[in-house]
Amino acid sequence: MVNAGDEPTGNPESCVVGVDFGTLSGRAVVVRVRDGEELASAEHVYPHAVLDRELPDGTRLPPDWALQVPSDYIDVLRHAVPAALAAAGVRPEQVIGIGTDFTACTVLPVLADGTPLCELPEYTARPHAYVKLWRHHAAQGQADRINALAAETKEPWLQRYGGKISSEWEFAKALQVLEEDSEIYHRMERWLEAADWIVWRLCGTYVRNACTAGYKGQYQDGAYPSRAYLEALAPGFAGFVTEKLDHPIGALGARAGHLTAEAAAWTGLPEGIAVCVGNVDAHVTAPAAGAVEPGQMVAIMGTSTCHVMSSDQLGVVPGMCGVVDGGILPGLWGYEAGQSGVGDIFA
Known part of the structure; x- marks a missing residue:
């Protein structure tokens, strides 16, 4: 493997950094732009792991809860990114951009400036102030009601x-x-995906990514579920989209902004480099695997197994996890299906 650090000082080869935020750890990878060669990677294990029994202060959690601490994600930027650069022998000035992906749906409540509510002293013992990891299943009763009402009112997005x-x-x-x-x-x-929160922390700009908005937020044909539907669902929920959720949506692969001075200090990367719009850990795999033509499917095996495929045709498929315009690749319908428990079951 060619070490990018051996390139002549006056002619460094451009590299990019990718950061994958998983269930138990975050991993950073350094990739050479010229040929896609993976030069090195590094992992940082989340200090708080998954909170499924109690909060950091000992507050007990009910069954089916799965929470996380957002500062663990910042620790990945502080530790895994510099370690990957060092292992690759790549100088910071060679890096021209950083992209991220996240487990989904992993969501958290924040203030208007992006501060997670769990970081406010008055809420450290309140479970609902924390990140709800994708495997948090304590909202099944709410999901059942969402589905029942949507079927009854024939909501067009349900299919x-x-x-x-x-x-x-x-x-x-x-x-x-x-x-x-x-x-x-x-x-x-703001109620937002961790995939978008980490990008916000990197570049100072909040942009919702098209993948999570479509697959996890029922954003279809340019709209979320209607205010009338939400009001019928639960008193006080009518304004959820307009007050907590709605925000400009960025296309996958587009630039969300530029690396801030604060994030540059965390990562050791140059201030001002490009920061990519967020994405989901499974869906980002399709272009990496070269599955960019209609009808090409990728199976991503892990804690769960996701099958993703793009198509130039829109079809309604019973049992699908979702079909989203531009959800995997711009200009194509992205289909997702799979098994929600695979690695977990074997473990």
Whole structure:
């Protein structure tokens, strides 16, 4: 393998850094732009792992909960990125951009400036103030009601998800917050995917990515579920989209902004380099594997197994996790299906 650090000082080869935020750890990889060669990677294990029994202060959690601490994600930027650069022998000035992916649907409540509610002293013992990891399943009752009402009112978006949405997704988890801790719900000014939060922290700009908005937020044909539907679903929920969720959506692969001085200090990367719009850990695999033509499917095996495929045709498929315009590749319909428990079951 050619070490990019051996390139002549006056003619460094451009590289990019990718950061994958998984369930238990984050991994950084350094890739040479010229040929896509993976030069080195490094991993940082989340200090708090998954909170499924108690909060850091000892507050007990009910069954089916799975939370995380957002500062663990910043620790990945502080540790894994510099370690990957060092292992690759790449100088910081060679890096021209950074991209990220995240488990989904992993969501958190924040203030208007992006501060997670769990970082406010008055909320450290409030479970609903923390990140809800993708495997948080305590909102099943809310998901059942979302599905039942959508079927009854014949919501057009329901068929795009094979006839039902998951307890893991944005609306079910947000409704659980409203119904179980209304103070946290009303205090939060943004309800967003961790995939978008980490990009916000990197570049100072909040942009919702097209993948999570479509697959996890029921964003279809340019709109979320209607205000009338949300009001019928639960008192006080009518304004969820307009007050907590709605925000400009960035195309996958587009630039969200430029690396801030603060994030440059965390990572050791140059201030001002490009920061890519966020993405989901499974869906970002398709272009990496070269599956960019209609009809090419990739199976991503892990804690769960996702099957993703793009097509130039829109079809309704019962049991699908979702079909989203531009959800995997711009200009194509992205289809997702799979098994939600694979690695977990073997473990």
